[in-house]
Amino acid sequence: MRSFETGETVVRRDVHRSGRVWSEQALRVLADTGEALVTACAPGAEARWPALYAKARDNGDRSVRTEAFDAMATGLWELADAVWRETDLLLWKPPEAWFSVNAFFVPDSGGGRRLRNWYVNFEHPTRRTEAGFDTFDLTVDLVITPDLTRWEWKDEDEYAHVRRLGIVSGTEHQAVDDARAEVLAMLAARAGLFAHAERWAAWRWEPAWATPRLPRSRATTERVAPEEG
Structure with missing residues (x-):
């Protein structure tokens, strides 16, 4: 699969083992190297999330998030149009890793942006697509x-x-445990992205950049080929 060009818009999709798309998000490519695919977005970037998950974000009711996971277990859910809100996001995704490292930026008192926190998302390794990449969020x-x-x-x-x-299998659970240990070791050693934490913390979304948008055609986004095994 081809590499992505800096500035290109790509789509991150979370794909359930059934082949159904759980979510998709438009991102801007900052770098695509053998070490990691680095992407970003800002408020207004287009996304599609499960309708129940979007409802939970709107009303802050975590019990609705539980309903969304229950729906995932049945294989029946509806996607709703959404937009990224509030934070600028920087996402660093090594291709074979069971995690991504994210940085969230929020407004500061001087009218600029500041790093709020780093956030490690445990998820499937990357599967490249023509439009971007597929993974699957494993919740923790x-x-x-x-x-x-x-x-x-x-x-x-x-x-x-x-x-x-049963959404996370025993094999996936072991992969998450291994990834937890890998991330903590990387953090302790200031390795990987954390070796360049100061540089990444100084990153800022350029206001002149176009807002990432999802492809207009969605005929093939509801279901993809299911995972093997």
Whole structure:
């Protein structure tokens, strides 16, 4: 599969093992190297999320997120048009890793932007597509302070729930455990993206950049070939 050009718009999709698309998000390519695909977006970037998940974001009711996972287990859900809100996002995704490292930027008191936190999302390795890449969010996350000195696990309760539902298999659970150890070692050694944390923390979305948008045609986005195995 081809490499992506800097400035190109790509689509990240979370794809369930059934082949159904769980979500998709438009991103701008910052770099595409053997080490990682680096992308970004800002408020207004187009996305599509499960309708229940979008409802949970709107009303802050985490019980609706649980309903969304229950729907995922049945294989029946509807996608709703959405836009990225509030934060600028920088996403660093090594191709074979069971995680991505994300940085979230928010307004500062001087009218600029500041790094709010690092956020490690545990997910499937990348599968390249013509339009971008596919992965699958495995729910549990690691939140790290901007200076890399403190961290905490997030959504362990939801992770336990999706494991009970069979959404995360035993093989995937082992991969997540291995990835947790890999990320903590990378953090302790200031390796990978964390070796260049100061440079990435200084990154800013350029206001002149066009807002990433999803492709207009969605005829093939609802279902893709299911994973083997």
